Amino acid sequence: MNRFVALIVGLSVFAGGCGADSSPTAPSQGTRTTSTFTVPLSPANEVPAIVNADASASGTATIALTVTKDDAGNITSATADVQMNVTGFPAGTVVTDAHIHNGAAGSNAGIFVNTGLASGELAITNGSGSLTKTGINVPSDRAAAILGNPAGHYFNIHTVLNPAGAIRGQLSGGAATLDPGTPVPY
Numbered sequence: 001m002n003r004f005v006a007l008i009v010g011l012s013v014f015a016g017g018c019g020a021d022s023s024p025t026a027p028s029q030g031t032r033t034t035s036t037f038t039v040p041l042s043p044a045n046e047v048p049a050i051v052n053a054d055a056s057a058s059g060t061a062t063i064a065l066t067v068t069k070d071d072a073g074n075i076t077s078a079t080a081d082v083q084m085n086v087t088g089f090p091a092g093t094v095v096t097d098a099h100i101h102n103g104a105a106g107s108n109a110g111i112f113v114n115t116g117l118a119s120g121e122l123a124i125t126n127g128s129g130s131l132t133k134t135g136i137n138v139p140s141d142r143a144a145a146i147l148g149n150p151a152g153h154y155f156n157i158h159t160v161l162n163p164a165g166a167i168r169g170q171l172s173g174g175a176a177t178l179d180p181g182t183p184v185p186y
Contacts, residue, residue, distance in 0.1 A: 030068045030076060035147060035174035037063045039155045041086070041167035046156065047108050054093070054159055054166040057127075059086035061155045061169065063100070066179065067143050078143035080136040082115050086157065086167065087128040095122040095129070097158040102145065104152050105170050112153060113138050113146075122157070150174050 041059040043050035050057075062083040067075045084098060096119040103109030115133045122131040138146075146153050156168035 030070050032066060032068045032179040033176040034064050034066045034179055035176045037061075037065070037150060037171045037174045039063065039169040039171055041155070041157060041169045043162075043167050045105070045154070045168040045170070046162070046165045047106060050162055050166055052161060053090045054162050056090075057086060057088040057093075057167050059084065059157065059167050061085075061098075061157075063155065063171070065138065065143060065146060065174070067140075067147070075140040075144050078138040078140055080113065080115075080138050081132065081134045082136065082155075083130070083132045084122060084157065085128075085130040086122070086124065089124050089127045089129075089159070089166075091124075091127060093124045093127070094120050094160045095124060095157055096120075096160055096163065098122070098133075099156065099158075100146070100171070101154050101156065102142075102152060103154055105154070108164070109154075112142055119160075146171065147174065147176075 039061040041061060043055045043057055064081045065078060066080070067078040070076050082098070095117070098115045098117045099111045100113035101109045102112040113136065115136055117133060123129050150171040150173065153171045154168050155171065156165035158164065159166040
């Protein structure tokens with residue numbers, strides 16, 4: 001009888017070890033990194049250079065481009081946060097737009113990433129103003145292009161007086177930092 005009980009217990013342990021794993025499989029985890037570009041803005045950088053009343057303006061745009069990559073290193077999503085600070089504009093200046101363009105220094109190019117800034121949203125009080133736009137959707141291929149060649153892209157701010165752009169600067173740098181916290185499931 002003892003041998004029979006031992007056999008049953010042994011088979012039970014063996015069968016339990018061979019059973020299907022009922023624990024859920026963890027999803028693959030991506031990585032999220034943020035690259036920050038600080039862009040000095042000047043009317044002299046516009047093409048052609050600004051020589052009218054906006055010529056005394058200047059500013060800075062800080063662009064934080066956050067990308068999520070899959071295990072193969074492909075960008076699966078991207079967003080940008082943009083902090084704009086401007087000064088030296090004439091009183092009553094109306095800012096109409098702000099964009100990232102895909103163009104090298106000295107050339108003009110079409111809009112690459114639209115900040116979604118509405119006309120008048122960046123209020124210019126006494127010639128100065130600041131505004132942050134967050135969560136701007138950036139298509140994955142465009143995020144990859146910016147990260148691959150920051151200097152091939154520029155940021156500019158448009159005004160009523162200069163609808164093609166009043167102050168501009170090329171992106172540069174942008175060393176990526178791994179965002180802390182929970183890995184990103186996808």
